[in-house]
Amino acid sequence: MRDNLPLTLIAVFASFSLVSIGGGTSIIAGIQHQAVDVQHWVTARDFVDLFAISRAAPGPGSMLTTLIGWHVMGWSGAIIATLALFVPSSLLCYGVALVWSRHRGKRWHTALEQGLSPVAIGLILAGVVSLLRVNGGGVLSWVIAFGSAGLLSWQPRLHPLLVFLFGALIFAGARAMAVV
């Protein structure tokens, strides 16, 4: 397999596609193991850098895969790795969405939508708490998160990017004064 890099990329990332239940974060450890220890595509240090970049860039966190593909074989590697990770799970999701929408308007479908809605809110809340825990800012992260929510609810026309900029400035300022 080592001699056929594109096929190995596909085999490795496609195998992660259908096991990444609960979002991309659940497969990061597995990807690290494959990319660093098994395939030797990147060093452990490179991996940490690529991970940081994927967090800093827009888009889903699993753009990490794109970067590994790029690191290994340039643009074609980036495309191959991205497609390998996303196509299998996307096809499955499309199939489920299709069946789902065929039954629109039936009573069980309405019950399903109304019943799952609060569960989704609970999941978002759980996600927020874990994001705030991971974020390095401690109390300041919470203050900024709630401040940004308050500002955006109070002034819905305000562009979120402007609010993000405030967040960045306040954080950088606090770090400069060594508060955080």
Add this chain to the structure above:
Amino acid sequence: MSSSAPASPPSIPAIFLVFFRIGLLSFGGGVTGWVYREVVTARGWMGEDEFMSGLAMSQILPGTNISNLSIYVGQRLRGAWGAVAAIFGLFVGPFFAVIGIASVYSRLKELPFSDAAMEGVAAAAIGMLLIIIGRGARRSARDPAALIALLATFVAVGLLHWSLPVVVVIVGAASVAAAWLRGPADA
């Protein structure tokens, strides 16, 4: 009101453009907040329950939540091509952005306080999720079963760190049963 689609669904290019924007603007992990803002609040392409149930589904299925959610929204609005437009729009921006950043990363790392600035962006992005939670909690507060489902999900996944798919299946089943018994009349 909750499950009615807009009179004329948006065009394929419109879906592509909205998701292209979501992809490029979604810094710091609050991507769901952007999709909600663009699809539900700003454009009314979908009702709240429709969006939220799709979100719950996206979280149980394998794959990243946000790519699954995009496919769900695209499929709902315009079938197969809608799904393709949404997922392609979502990825094309970040694909080039992430490689672009990787190309200049060594220089970027030397900027003072770049880490702190990113943490600030991430914290502010969480604010968009808090808005969704606020709205959802207010809706659920009218119905005890929904409120219990919301809190049970949060405690099990967020505090006790139980397996997300298992929690969604169990709490979801109970919550759906409650919604079924209550009847569809009160949306």
